[in-house]
Amino acid sequence: QVQLEESGGGLVQAGGSLRVSCVASGSVSNINTMGWYRQVPGKQRELVAGISSGGSTNYADSVKGRFTISRDNAKNTVYLQMYSLKPEDTGIYYCNAVSARNSRVQYWGTGTLVTVSS
Secondary structure (H helix, E strand, O other): OEEEEEEOOEEEEOOOOEEEEEEEEEOHHHEEEEEEEEEOOOOOOEEEEEEOOOOOEEEOHHHOOOEEEEEEOOOOEEEEEEOOOOHHHOEEEEEEEEEOOOOOOEEEOOOEEEEEEO
């Protein structure tokens, strides 16, 4: 089993920056891809950014050029640095990890709230 704990959410003004972090514990050697998802009330959870164990990244079109995902494998931590935040970036940000043994097995954190005021 893998446990994920997010931190770093909060309230920020539009145009500001924020970094959220996610620390993995447990069977961390079983983790392949990690990522951040965002969910707002009434909408499905959507992928914001992902990073493979080798460092390859992918981003949602809406955050390209503004968000950067990074990973410190020694600390079992994944970060999402967010710049030029917009009110539409508001949501609960969930950390996600995919099992290296079975890609259908995924782990989720409990989420951290990011609120961007206009």
